[in-house]
Amino acid sequence: MSNDREAKSYEQLFILFSAKVEKVIIRTTLVCFIVLICVQLLLQIPYIRKHFTRVEPLEGKPYILPHDGKGERS
Numbered sequence: 001m002s003n004d005r006e007a008k009s010y011e012q013l014f015i016l017f018s019a020k021v022e023k024v025i026i027r028t029t030l031v032c033f034i035v036l037i038c039v040q041l042l043l044q045i046p047y048i049r050k051h052f053t054r055v056e057p058l059e060g061k062p063y064i065l066p067h068d069g070k071g072e073r074s
Contacts, residue, residue: 043049050056 043052
């Protein structure tokens with residue numbers, strides 16, 4: 001009978017522990033996702049992108065669309 005109580009007690013402790021671990025994992029994943037979105041939004045700004053990435057200076061001249069509409073069409 002005591003083995004049955006010990007098993008139930010162990011299961012309850014495991015459920016409590018796993019619930020806490022799940023909360024930590026979910027929060028960590030959510031924070032990482034928010035940071036990823038924020039960094040991607042920051043990389044859309046040319047001035048910040050120039051200072052964050054090492055590849056940007058190696059790209060050459062940026063392609064600029066012609067504003068008068070007389071440019072090449074694909």
